Amino acid sequence: MKSQISNLKSQTSNLQPPTSSFALEVQRRSGENVFRCYYCQKCTIGCPTAYAMDYQPAQVLKMIQLGMREPLLKSSAPWLCVGCEACGTRCPNGISLAPVMDTLKYMALEAGYAPPETTVYALHRAFVNSIKIFGRVHETSMLVEYVLRSKDLVSIVRSNIDVAVTLLLKRKIPILPERVEGLGQVKELYRRAGR
Amino acid sequence: MKYSYYPGCTASTTAVEYGLSTEAVCEALGIELIELRDWNCCGATSGHALSHELATSLPGRNVAIAQAAGLDMAIPCPACYQRCLAADKRFQEDETWRAEMEGLLDFEYTGQARPRHLLDIIGHDLDWDDIAARVKKPLEGLKPVSYYGCVLVRPPELTGWDDPEHPVIMDRLLQAMGAEPVSWSYIVDCCGASLTLNRSDVVVVLVNRLVQAAEEAGANCIASACGMCQINLDTRQKDHHMPILYFTELLGLALDLPVTDAWFKRHAIDPRPLLRSLGLV
Numbered sequence: 070m071k072s073q074i075s076n077l078k079s080q081t082s083n084l085q086p087p088t089s090s091f092a093l094e095v096q097r098r099s100g101e102n103v104f105r106c107y108y109c110q111k112c113t114i115g116c117p118t119a120y121a122m123d124y125q126p127a128q129v130l131k132m133i134q135l136g137m138r139e140p141l142l143k144s145s146a147p148w149l150c151v152g153c154e155a156c157g158t159r160c161p162n163g164i165s166l167a168p169v170m171d172t173l174k175y176m177a178l179e180a181g182y183a184p185p186e187t188t189v190y191a192l193h194r195a196f197v198n199s200i201k202i203f204g205r206v207h208e209t210s211m212l213v214e215y216v217l218r219s220k221d222l223v224s225i226v227r228s229n230i231d232v233a234v235t236l237l238l239k240r241k242i243p244i245l246p247e248r249v250e251g252l253g254q255v256k257e258l259y260r261r262a263g264r
Numbered sequence: 265m266k267y268s269y270y271p272g273c274t275a276s277t278t279a280v281e282y283g284l285s286t287e288a289v290c291e292a293l294g295i296e297l298i299e300l301r302d303w304n305c306c307g308a309t310s311g312h313a314l315s316h317e318l319a320t321s322l323p324g325r326n327v328a329i330a331q332a333a334g335l336d337m338a339i340p341c342p343a344c345y346q347r348c349l350a351a352d353k354r355f356q357e358d359e360t361w362r363a364e365m366e367g368l369l370d371f372e373y374t375g376q377a378r379p380r381h382l383l384d385i386i387g388h389d390l391d392w393d394d395i396a397a398r399v400k401k402p403l404e405g406l407k408p409v410s411y412y413g414c415v416l417v418r419p420p421e422l423t424g425w426d427d428p429e430h431p432v433i434m435d436r437l438l439q440a441m442g443a444e445p446v447s448w449s450y451i452v453d454c455c456g457a458s459l460t461l462n463r464s465d466v467v468v469v470l471v472n473r474l475v476q477a478a479e480e481a482g483a484n485c486i487a488s489a490c491g492m493c494q495i496n497l498d499t500r501q502k503d504h505h506m507p508i509l510y511f512t513e514l515l516g517l518a519l520d521l522p523v524t525d526a527w528f529k530r531h532a533i534d535p536r537p538l539l540r541s542l543g544l545v
Contacts, residue, residue, distance in 0.1 A: 098316075117454045121466050149463070152309055153414035153454030158428050165419060171312055171319075178314075188462035196310035200322065204304040206273045215461065228464040232499045235532045241278045241495075250302045254325060254369055261368075262317035 089136025099172040105162035106130040112156030112166055122146040123185075126156050126166055133169070147173040148186035188225060191218035201259050204249030208242045265389060267338035268330045268377060269297035270348065272491070273305050274341060279491025281527035285512035286340045286382060292519050293390060293398070297338055300329050306347040309458035320354045321365065323347035327355065328369045330377035340382040340512070342416035342490045348379035349422040381416060383489045383511065384425075387433040395440050400520035402442025405542035408487040408509070409446050409478045410434035411497075414454035416489060428452065434511060438487060441518035448481035450474050457492035460500065471500040478506060484538055487511050498532040507535035517544060 088104070096103050112126040119125045123145045124132060132141050141147075150170035157165030177184065184190035195215035199206045212233075219225055236242045249255060275283030290297050303326050312319035327348055330337050339345040355362045355373050362373055386395075412431055420428040429452060435445040456463075456470040474497065478486050485507045488494045497508045508531070516524050517539070524545070528536050539545040 117456055117470050118459070118466055120469075121463070148313075149459070149466070151414070151454055151456055151458050152312065154418035155414065155452075155454065158418050158420055167419075171316065174313055175316065186463070189459065192462040193310040193313045197307070197314050197318065200305045200307060200311075206305050206308075208277055212461075219462070225461075229461055232460075235499055236278065239530050239532065241280060241530065243277055247276075249304050251304070251325075255304055255322075257368060258318065258321040258325065262315045262321065264315055264318065 089138075091136045091138040092133050094176070095133050095169060095172055098175070099165075099168040101164050101166075101169050102162075103130055103133045103164065103169065105164055106134065107162065109161060111159050111161065112164075115155040115159050116150075117153060117155070118149045118151055122149050126150075126170075129173075130164070130166070130169070141173055142177040142180055142182045143185065144173070145185045146170070147177070148184050148189045188219045188221055191215055191220075194218055197264070201256065201264070203246045204252050204255045205247050207246035209244060210246065212242075265294060266296045266298060266335050267380075267385065268333050268335045269299045270303055270326055270330070270337050270339045270344060270379075271299065272303075272339065272341035272344040274491040274495075278495045279341070279510075281513060281530045282340055282491045282494065282510045284523070285510055285516050285527050288521055288523055289386075289512045289515045289519065290338075292516075292521060293386070293395070295338070295385070295390075298333065298335070300326060300337075303329060306344045308343045308347065311347070319347070320351045320361075324351035324355065324365055325369055327351045327377065327379065328365065328371040328373070331371050331374050334374060334376035336385070337377050337379045338382050338385050339379055340489075340491070342381060342413065343492065345379055345381045346415040346418075346422065352377075352379055353422060381423075381489070383416070383433060383437075386515070387437055392436075392440060395437075399441055399518045401518055401544065403438075403514060403518050403542075403544060404442055406443040406514070406539075406544065407446050407482060407484045408438055408443055408514070409448045409481055409483040410438065410451060411474070411478075411486050411488050411493060412452050413457075413488070413490045413493040414452065417452050434487060434489065437511060438514065441514055443514065443518075445487070446478075446481050446483045448477055448483070450477045455493050455496045457490075457496040460492075460496050464500065467496060468500050468502065471497050472502055472504070475501045475504045475506045479504065485509050485535065487514060495532075501533075505533060507531065507533050507538055509535055 110127040147170040199211040307322040438445040
Protein backbone atom coordinates (compact mmCIF):
# COMPACT_ATOMS: atom_id res chain seq x y z
CA MET A 70 0.00 0.00 0.00
CA LYS A 71 2.74 2.40 1.04
CA SER A 72 4.76 1.68 -2.07
CA GLN A 73 1.65 2.13 -4.20
CA ILE A 74 1.09 5.61 -2.73
CA SER A 75 4.68 6.67 -3.18
CA ASN A 76 4.55 5.30 -6.71
CA LEU A 77 1.44 7.37 -7.38
CA LYS A 78 3.11 10.44 -5.88
CA SER A 79 6.11 10.11 -8.11
CA GLN A 80 3.85 9.73 -11.14
CA THR A 81 1.75 12.81 -10.35
CA SER A 82 4.41 15.15 -8.96
CA ASN A 83 5.05 16.67 -12.35
CA LEU A 84 1.37 17.28 -13.11
CA GLN A 85 0.31 20.92 -13.13
CA PRO A 86 -3.22 22.23 -12.81
CA PRO A 87 -4.70 22.42 -16.32
CA THR A 88 -3.85 26.05 -16.86
CA SER A 89 -3.96 27.42 -20.37
CA SER A 90 -2.82 30.88 -21.40
CA PHE A 91 -6.45 31.52 -22.37
CA ALA A 92 -7.72 30.59 -18.91
CA LEU A 93 -5.08 32.76 -17.29
CA GLU A 94 -6.01 35.71 -19.48
CA VAL A 95 -9.72 35.35 -18.64
CA GLN A 96 -8.78 35.12 -14.98
CA ARG A 97 -6.51 38.17 -15.07
CA ARG A 98 -8.96 40.37 -16.98
CA SER A 99 -12.11 39.35 -15.13
CA GLY A 100 -10.48 39.27 -11.70
CA GLU A 101 -12.19 35.94 -11.03
CA ASN A 102 -10.47 32.69 -10.10
CA VAL A 103 -12.11 30.38 -12.62
CA PHE A 104 -10.11 27.39 -11.33
CA ARG A 105 -12.14 27.32 -8.14
CA CYS A 106 -15.17 25.93 -10.03
CA TYR A 107 -15.94 22.31 -9.07
CA TYR A 108 -18.90 22.09 -11.42
CA CYS A 109 -21.82 22.04 -8.98
CA GLN A 110 -23.87 23.80 -11.71
CA LYS A 111 -25.68 26.09 -9.29
CA CYS A 112 -24.95 28.96 -11.69
CA THR A 113 -26.66 27.16 -14.56
CA ILE A 114 -29.67 26.25 -12.44
CA GLY A 115 -30.26 29.86 -11.38
CA CYS A 116 -29.53 31.45 -14.74
CA PRO A 117 -32.66 32.90 -16.40
CA THR A 118 -31.26 32.68 -19.93
CA ALA A 119 -29.20 29.44 -19.70
CA TYR A 120 -31.87 27.55 -21.63
CA ALA A 121 -31.24 29.73 -24.70
CA MET A 122 -27.41 29.50 -24.57
CA ASP A 123 -25.32 27.08 -26.64
CA TYR A 124 -23.06 26.44 -23.62
CA GLN A 125 -24.54 26.92 -20.17
CA PRO A 126 -22.74 28.92 -17.46
CA ALA A 127 -21.09 25.98 -15.66
CA GLN A 128 -19.99 24.57 -19.01
CA VAL A 129 -18.47 27.94 -19.87
CA LEU A 130 -16.34 27.84 -16.71
CA LYS A 131 -15.24 24.27 -17.39
CA MET A 132 -14.35 25.15 -21.00
CA ILE A 133 -12.28 28.11 -19.80
CA GLN A 134 -10.40 25.79 -17.44
CA LEU A 135 -9.74 23.46 -20.37
CA GLY A 136 -8.53 26.30 -22.58
CA MET A 137 -11.28 25.96 -25.19
CA ARG A 138 -10.76 29.43 -26.60
CA GLU A 139 -12.33 29.29 -30.03
CA PRO A 140 -15.70 27.70 -29.21
CA LEU A 141 -16.09 30.13 -26.32
CA LEU A 142 -15.26 33.22 -28.35
CA LYS A 143 -17.84 32.06 -30.91
CA SER A 144 -20.39 31.17 -28.24
CA SER A 145 -23.80 32.80 -27.76
CA ALA A 146 -23.57 32.40 -23.98
CA PRO A 147 -21.72 35.63 -23.13
CA TRP A 148 -24.11 37.62 -25.33
CA LEU A 149 -27.21 36.08 -23.75
CA CYS A 150 -25.92 36.72 -20.21
CA VAL A 151 -28.08 39.55 -18.86
CA GLY A 152 -25.69 40.33 -16.00
CA CYS A 153 -28.33 39.57 -13.35
CA GLU A 154 -25.60 38.21 -11.03
CA ALA A 155 -27.69 35.29 -9.73
CA CYS A 156 -24.78 32.94 -10.55
CA GLY A 157 -22.13 34.92 -8.69
CA THR A 158 -24.38 35.51 -5.69
CA ARG A 159 -25.00 31.78 -5.29
CA CYS A 160 -21.60 30.33 -6.25
CA PRO A 161 -20.23 28.30 -3.30
CA ASN A 162 -16.71 29.12 -4.49
CA GLY A 163 -17.23 32.86 -4.78
CA ILE A 164 -16.79 33.05 -8.55
CA SER A 165 -18.62 36.01 -10.05
CA LEU A 166 -19.54 34.84 -13.51
CA ALA A 167 -20.89 38.12 -14.91
CA PRO A 168 -17.42 39.75 -15.26
CA VAL A 169 -16.20 36.49 -16.81
CA MET A 170 -18.98 36.67 -19.42
CA ASP A 171 -18.13 40.34 -20.10
CA THR A 172 -14.46 39.44 -20.49
CA LEU A 173 -15.35 36.77 -23.06
CA LYS A 174 -17.31 39.38 -25.03
CA TYR A 175 -14.36 41.79 -25.02
CA MET A 176 -11.96 39.04 -26.09
CA ALA A 177 -14.30 37.84 -28.86
CA LEU A 178 -14.59 41.36 -30.28
CA GLU A 179 -10.83 41.98 -30.01
CA ALA A 180 -10.13 38.71 -31.83
CA GLY A 181 -12.55 39.67 -34.59
CA TYR A 182 -15.27 37.08 -33.98
CA ALA A 183 -18.67 38.35 -35.12
CA PRO A 184 -21.09 38.03 -32.18
CA PRO A 185 -23.51 35.18 -32.98
CA GLU A 186 -26.32 37.13 -31.33
CA THR A 187 -26.48 39.82 -33.99
CA THR A 188 -29.51 41.64 -32.58
CA VAL A 189 -28.06 41.70 -29.06
CA TYR A 190 -24.81 43.19 -30.32
CA ALA A 191 -26.66 45.68 -32.55
CA LEU A 192 -28.63 47.02 -29.58
CA HIS A 193 -25.53 47.35 -27.40
CA ARG A 194 -23.79 49.30 -30.17
CA ALA A 195 -26.78 51.61 -30.72
CA PHE A 196 -27.23 52.16 -26.98
CA VAL A 197 -23.59 53.02 -26.29
CA ASN A 198 -23.49 55.23 -29.37
CA SER A 199 -26.57 57.16 -28.25
CA ILE A 200 -24.81 58.10 -25.01
CA LYS A 201 -21.76 59.20 -26.98
CA ILE A 202 -23.91 61.54 -29.10
CA PHE A 203 -26.18 63.00 -26.42
CA GLY A 204 -24.73 62.03 -23.02
CA ARG A 205 -28.08 60.38 -22.30
CA VAL A 206 -29.92 57.67 -24.16
CA HIS A 207 -32.40 59.01 -26.69
CA GLU A 208 -34.76 56.09 -27.27
CA THR A 209 -36.15 57.17 -30.65
CA SER A 210 -32.88 57.61 -32.52
CA MET A 211 -31.32 54.69 -30.63
CA LEU A 212 -34.10 52.39 -31.86
CA VAL A 213 -33.67 53.60 -35.44
CA GLU A 214 -29.94 52.90 -35.27
CA TYR A 215 -30.63 49.50 -33.72
CA VAL A 216 -33.01 48.51 -36.51
CA LEU A 217 -30.53 49.69 -39.16
CA ARG A 218 -27.64 47.82 -37.53
CA SER A 219 -29.46 44.55 -36.99
CA LYS A 220 -29.61 42.14 -39.86
CA ASP A 221 -33.01 40.74 -39.00
CA LEU A 222 -35.29 43.64 -39.77
CA VAL A 223 -38.52 41.76 -40.37
CA SER A 224 -38.48 39.72 -37.19
CA ILE A 225 -37.44 42.72 -35.09
CA VAL A 226 -40.32 44.80 -36.38
CA ARG A 227 -42.74 41.90 -36.00
CA SER A 228 -41.75 41.14 -32.39
CA ASN A 229 -41.65 44.75 -31.25
CA ILE A 230 -44.34 46.59 -33.17
CA ASP A 231 -47.03 46.08 -30.49
CA VAL A 232 -44.77 47.41 -27.77
CA ALA A 233 -43.60 50.33 -29.91
CA VAL A 234 -47.19 51.39 -30.63
CA THR A 235 -48.11 51.10 -26.94
CA LEU A 236 -45.14 53.24 -25.91
CA LEU A 237 -45.97 55.87 -28.51
CA LEU A 238 -49.63 55.99 -27.46
CA LYS A 239 -48.61 56.27 -23.81
CA ARG A 240 -46.15 59.05 -24.74
CA LYS A 241 -43.20 57.14 -23.32
CA ILE A 242 -40.81 57.60 -26.24
CA PRO A 243 -39.62 61.20 -26.53
CA ILE A 244 -39.30 62.84 -29.94
CA LEU A 245 -36.52 65.24 -28.94
CA PRO A 246 -33.30 64.18 -27.19
CA GLU A 247 -31.89 65.60 -23.97
CA ARG A 248 -28.27 66.60 -24.40
CA VAL A 249 -25.84 67.05 -21.50
CA GLU A 250 -23.79 70.25 -21.34
CA GLY A 251 -20.60 68.43 -20.45
CA LEU A 252 -20.65 66.39 -23.64
CA GLY A 253 -16.94 67.09 -24.10
CA GLN A 254 -16.24 65.19 -20.87
CA VAL A 255 -18.41 62.27 -21.98
CA LYS A 256 -16.59 62.10 -25.32
CA GLU A 257 -13.27 62.16 -23.46
CA LEU A 258 -14.44 59.15 -21.41
CA TYR A 259 -15.17 57.35 -24.68
CA ARG A 260 -11.75 58.29 -26.09
CA ARG A 261 -10.05 56.89 -22.96
CA ALA A 262 -12.07 53.68 -23.36
CA GLY A 263 -10.94 53.39 -26.98
CA ARG A 264 -14.46 53.69 -28.36
CA MET B 265 -33.75 65.15 4.71
CA LYS B 266 -31.78 66.08 1.61
CA TYR B 267 -30.39 63.86 -1.13
CA SER B 268 -28.70 64.33 -4.47
CA TYR B 269 -31.15 62.95 -7.02
CA TYR B 270 -30.01 60.90 -10.00
CA PRO B 271 -33.21 60.12 -11.95
CA GLY B 272 -31.58 58.28 -14.87
CA CYS B 273 -32.75 58.23 -18.48
CA THR B 274 -35.97 56.24 -18.01
CA ALA B 275 -37.49 58.51 -15.34
CA SER B 276 -38.75 60.88 -18.01
CA THR B 277 -39.43 58.31 -20.75
CA THR B 278 -40.34 54.62 -20.48
CA ALA B 279 -40.66 54.87 -16.68
CA VAL B 280 -42.18 58.33 -16.58
CA GLU B 281 -44.75 57.35 -13.95
CA TYR B 282 -41.88 56.13 -11.74
CA GLY B 283 -40.12 59.49 -12.05
CA LEU B 284 -43.30 61.48 -11.41
CA SER B 285 -44.41 59.34 -8.44
CA THR B 286 -40.89 59.39 -6.94
CA GLU B 287 -40.84 63.17 -6.91
CA ALA B 288 -44.40 63.55 -5.62
CA VAL B 289 -44.04 60.95 -2.86
CA CYS B 290 -40.68 62.27 -1.69
CA GLU B 291 -42.10 65.77 -1.46
CA ALA B 292 -45.06 64.48 0.55
CA LEU B 293 -42.75 62.59 2.92
CA GLY B 294 -40.40 65.53 3.48
CA ILE B 295 -37.56 64.10 1.40
CA GLU B 296 -35.85 66.87 -0.54
CA LEU B 297 -34.41 65.67 -3.86
CA ILE B 298 -31.81 67.95 -5.47
CA GLU B 299 -31.29 66.78 -9.04
CA LEU B 300 -27.64 66.23 -10.00
CA ARG B 301 -26.61 68.97 -12.38
CA ASP B 302 -25.95 67.72 -15.91
CA TRP B 303 -26.00 63.99 -15.08
CA ASN B 304 -25.36 61.49 -17.89
CA CYS B 305 -26.51 57.96 -18.72
CA CYS B 306 -24.81 55.26 -16.62
CA GLY B 307 -24.29 52.98 -19.66
CA ALA B 308 -26.48 50.27 -18.11
CA THR B 309 -26.08 46.72 -19.47
CA SER B 310 -24.71 47.81 -22.84
CA GLY B 311 -21.92 49.85 -21.24
CA HIS B 312 -20.41 46.91 -19.39
CA ALA B 313 -21.15 44.52 -22.27
CA LEU B 314 -18.87 46.47 -24.60
CA SER B 315 -16.31 48.22 -22.42
CA HIS B 316 -14.82 47.51 -19.02
CA GLU B 317 -13.74 51.15 -18.85
CA LEU B 318 -17.08 52.78 -19.78
CA ALA B 319 -18.78 50.46 -17.29
CA THR B 320 -17.33 52.54 -14.46
CA SER B 321 -16.32 55.84 -16.07
CA LEU B 322 -19.83 56.74 -17.32
CA PRO B 323 -21.50 56.26 -13.91
CA GLY B 324 -18.28 57.63 -12.38
CA ARG B 325 -19.04 61.06 -13.86
CA ASN B 326 -22.34 61.13 -11.92
CA VAL B 327 -20.68 60.04 -8.70
CA ALA B 328 -18.11 62.77 -9.37
CA ILE B 329 -20.80 65.44 -9.79
CA ALA B 330 -22.40 64.33 -6.50
CA GLN B 331 -19.19 64.78 -4.46
CA ALA B 332 -19.42 68.56 -4.04
CA ALA B 333 -22.82 68.47 -2.32
CA GLY B 334 -21.69 65.56 -0.13
CA LEU B 335 -25.23 64.20 0.13
CA ASP B 336 -26.25 60.56 -0.34
CA MET B 337 -27.43 59.91 -3.89
CA ALA B 338 -31.09 58.88 -4.22
CA ILE B 339 -31.42 56.62 -7.27
CA PRO B 340 -34.76 55.07 -8.28
CA CYS B 341 -33.37 52.93 -11.13
CA PRO B 342 -31.62 49.71 -9.99
CA ALA B 343 -29.28 49.67 -13.02
CA CYS B 344 -28.13 53.27 -12.41
CA TYR B 345 -27.82 52.39 -8.73
CA GLN B 346 -25.69 49.28 -9.31
CA ARG B 347 -23.46 51.02 -11.88
CA CYS B 348 -22.90 54.01 -9.56
CA LEU B 349 -22.00 51.60 -6.74
CA ALA B 350 -19.46 49.92 -9.01
CA ALA B 351 -17.95 53.30 -9.92
CA ASP B 352 -17.87 54.43 -6.28
CA LYS B 353 -16.09 51.20 -5.31
CA ARG B 354 -13.49 51.77 -8.01
CA PHE B 355 -12.94 55.33 -6.77
CA GLN B 356 -12.20 53.86 -3.34
CA GLU B 357 -9.97 51.02 -4.48
CA ASP B 358 -8.16 52.20 -7.62
CA GLU B 359 -6.11 55.27 -6.70
CA THR B 360 -4.56 55.70 -10.14
CA TRP B 361 -7.94 55.73 -11.81
CA ARG B 362 -9.37 58.06 -9.20
CA ALA B 363 -6.57 60.58 -9.69
CA GLU B 364 -6.97 60.40 -13.46
CA MET B 365 -10.74 60.92 -13.26
CA GLU B 366 -10.36 63.76 -10.75
CA GLY B 367 -8.13 65.56 -13.23
CA LEU B 368 -10.34 64.85 -16.20
CA LEU B 369 -13.67 65.72 -14.54
CA ASP B 370 -12.35 68.45 -12.21
CA PHE B 371 -13.62 67.20 -8.85
CA GLU B 372 -12.33 65.86 -5.59
CA TYR B 373 -13.46 62.45 -4.38
CA THR B 374 -14.58 62.62 -0.76
CA GLY B 375 -16.65 59.43 -0.50
CA GLN B 376 -19.43 61.50 1.08
CA ALA B 377 -22.01 60.77 -1.63
CA ARG B 378 -23.11 57.18 -1.15
CA PRO B 379 -25.14 55.79 -4.07
CA ARG B 380 -28.40 54.53 -2.56
CA HIS B 381 -31.57 53.12 -4.03
CA LEU B 382 -34.77 55.01 -3.32
CA LEU B 383 -36.34 51.94 -1.68
CA ASP B 384 -33.42 51.79 0.77
CA ILE B 385 -33.88 55.49 1.59
CA ILE B 386 -37.65 55.33 2.08
CA GLY B 387 -37.35 51.99 3.90
CA HIS B 388 -34.50 52.90 6.24
CA ASP B 389 -34.23 56.65 6.70
CA LEU B 390 -37.88 57.37 7.48
CA ASP B 391 -39.75 56.69 10.70
CA TRP B 392 -42.11 53.77 10.04
CA ASP B 393 -44.69 55.04 12.51
CA ASP B 394 -44.60 58.36 10.69
CA ILE B 395 -45.27 56.67 7.33
CA ALA B 396 -48.14 54.65 8.83
CA ALA B 397 -49.57 57.81 10.40
CA ARG B 398 -49.55 59.56 7.03
CA VAL B 399 -51.49 56.79 5.29
CA LYS B 400 -54.90 58.26 4.55
CA LYS B 401 -56.16 55.51 2.29
CA PRO B 402 -55.06 52.04 3.49
CA LEU B 403 -54.65 49.76 0.48
CA GLU B 404 -57.12 47.19 1.77
CA GLY B 405 -57.71 44.28 -0.58
CA LEU B 406 -54.54 44.95 -2.56
CA LYS B 407 -52.47 41.77 -2.67
CA PRO B 408 -49.14 42.56 -4.31
CA VAL B 409 -46.11 40.35 -4.59
CA SER B 410 -42.90 42.28 -3.92
CA TYR B 411 -40.67 42.04 -6.96
CA TYR B 412 -37.07 43.26 -6.63
CA GLY B 413 -35.61 41.74 -9.80
CA CYS B 414 -31.88 41.34 -10.18
CA VAL B 415 -29.45 44.23 -9.92
CA LEU B 416 -31.30 46.02 -7.12
CA VAL B 417 -30.03 43.35 -4.71
CA ARG B 418 -27.05 41.89 -6.58
CA PRO B 419 -24.15 41.51 -6.34
CA PRO B 420 -24.54 41.61 -2.54
CA GLU B 421 -20.93 42.72 -1.96
CA LEU B 422 -21.90 45.97 -3.72
CA THR B 423 -25.51 46.46 -2.67
CA GLY B 424 -25.52 45.24 0.92
CA TRP B 425 -29.27 44.63 1.23
CA ASP B 426 -30.82 42.90 4.22
CA ASP B 427 -30.72 39.57 2.36
CA PRO B 428 -29.93 39.10 -1.34
CA GLU B 429 -32.29 36.11 -1.65
CA HIS B 430 -35.07 37.10 0.74
CA PRO B 431 -35.18 40.86 1.16
CA VAL B 432 -38.16 41.97 3.26
CA ILE B 433 -38.13 45.76 3.17
CA MET B 434 -40.69 46.10 0.35
CA ASP B 435 -43.13 43.73 2.06
CA ARG B 436 -42.84 45.78 5.25
CA LEU B 437 -43.44 48.99 3.36
CA LEU B 438 -46.48 47.53 1.59
CA GLN B 439 -47.85 46.36 4.95
CA ALA B 440 -47.39 49.86 6.35
CA MET B 441 -49.58 51.08 3.46
CA GLY B 442 -52.32 48.66 4.50
CA ALA B 443 -51.78 46.22 1.61
CA GLU B 444 -51.53 42.45 2.10
CA PRO B 445 -48.29 41.37 0.39
CA VAL B 446 -48.27 37.76 -0.80
CA SER B 447 -45.25 35.43 -0.56
CA TRP B 448 -43.82 33.92 -3.74
CA SER B 449 -40.63 32.31 -4.95
CA TYR B 450 -39.60 34.76 -7.68
CA ILE B 451 -38.84 37.79 -5.53
CA VAL B 452 -35.29 38.29 -6.91
CA ASP B 453 -35.53 36.49 -10.27
CA CYS B 454 -34.43 38.46 -13.32
CA CYS B 455 -37.03 39.45 -15.95
CA GLY B 456 -34.43 39.71 -18.73
CA ALA B 457 -35.24 43.34 -19.53
CA SER B 458 -31.95 44.03 -21.31
CA LEU B 459 -32.98 41.49 -23.97
CA THR B 460 -36.51 42.86 -24.39
CA LEU B 461 -35.94 44.43 -27.82
CA ASN B 462 -33.28 42.10 -29.17
CA ARG B 463 -34.34 38.65 -27.95
CA SER B 464 -37.98 39.26 -27.12
CA ASP B 465 -38.66 35.52 -27.54
CA VAL B 466 -36.53 34.83 -24.45
CA VAL B 467 -38.05 37.70 -22.51
CA VAL B 468 -41.62 36.61 -23.21
CA VAL B 469 -40.81 33.25 -21.58
CA LEU B 470 -39.28 34.89 -18.49
CA VAL B 471 -42.01 37.50 -18.06
CA ASN B 472 -44.86 35.05 -18.39
CA ARG B 473 -43.25 32.69 -15.90
CA LEU B 474 -43.12 35.57 -13.40
CA VAL B 475 -46.69 36.74 -14.01
CA GLN B 476 -48.00 33.18 -13.87
CA ALA B 477 -46.18 32.59 -10.56
CA ALA B 478 -47.60 35.80 -9.09
CA GLU B 479 -51.11 34.73 -10.13
CA GLU B 480 -50.67 31.27 -8.66
CA ALA B 481 -49.47 32.82 -5.39
CA GLY B 482 -52.80 34.69 -5.23
CA ALA B 483 -51.52 38.17 -6.01
CA ASN B 484 -53.66 40.74 -7.80
CA CYS B 485 -50.73 42.97 -8.77
CA ILE B 486 -46.92 43.07 -8.80
CA ALA B 487 -45.05 45.77 -6.88
CA SER B 488 -41.84 46.90 -8.60
CA ALA B 489 -38.89 49.13 -7.73
CA CYS B 490 -37.36 49.10 -11.21
CA GLY B 491 -38.21 51.03 -14.37
CA MET B 492 -36.97 48.24 -16.61
CA CYS B 493 -38.79 45.41 -14.81
CA GLN B 494 -42.01 47.41 -14.86
CA ILE B 495 -42.05 48.23 -18.57
CA ASN B 496 -40.88 44.73 -19.43
CA LEU B 497 -43.58 42.99 -17.37
CA ASP B 498 -46.19 45.57 -18.38
CA THR B 499 -45.66 45.15 -22.12
CA ARG B 500 -44.46 41.54 -22.57
CA GLN B 501 -47.04 39.49 -20.65
CA LYS B 502 -49.40 37.45 -22.83
CA ASP B 503 -52.88 36.19 -21.92
CA HIS B 504 -52.63 37.72 -18.46
CA HIS B 505 -53.81 41.04 -17.17
CA MET B 506 -51.59 41.63 -14.17
CA PRO B 507 -51.05 45.30 -13.26
CA ILE B 508 -47.40 46.16 -12.49
CA LEU B 509 -47.20 49.06 -10.05
CA TYR B 510 -44.23 51.01 -8.74
CA PHE B 511 -43.95 51.01 -4.96
CA THR B 512 -43.88 54.79 -5.20
CA GLU B 513 -47.24 54.79 -7.01
CA LEU B 514 -48.73 52.61 -4.28
CA LEU B 515 -47.27 54.92 -1.65
CA GLY B 516 -48.79 57.91 -3.46
CA LEU B 517 -52.15 56.15 -3.49
CA ALA B 518 -51.94 55.30 0.21
CA LEU B 519 -50.99 58.90 1.02
CA ASP B 520 -54.03 59.92 -1.07
CA LEU B 521 -52.04 62.27 -3.29
CA PRO B 522 -54.28 63.93 -5.90
CA VAL B 523 -52.00 63.17 -8.87
CA THR B 524 -52.09 59.36 -9.03
CA ASP B 525 -54.38 59.19 -12.08
CA ALA B 526 -51.73 60.87 -14.23
CA TRP B 527 -49.37 57.99 -13.38
CA PHE B 528 -51.83 55.12 -13.80
CA LYS B 529 -52.91 56.17 -17.27
CA ARG B 530 -49.34 55.76 -18.56
CA HIS B 531 -49.42 52.00 -17.91
CA ALA B 532 -49.88 49.51 -20.75
CA ILE B 533 -52.06 47.41 -18.44
CA ASP B 534 -54.32 49.92 -16.75
CA PRO B 535 -54.31 49.28 -12.99
CA ARG B 536 -57.42 51.42 -12.42
CA PRO B 537 -60.06 48.72 -12.94
CA LEU B 538 -58.44 46.68 -10.14
CA LEU B 539 -58.05 49.72 -7.89
CA ARG B 540 -61.64 50.77 -8.63
CA SER B 541 -62.95 47.32 -7.73
CA LEU B 542 -61.21 47.67 -4.36
CA GLY B 543 -62.59 51.17 -3.85
CA LEU B 544 -59.11 52.70 -3.95
CA VAL B 545 -59.70 55.15 -6.83
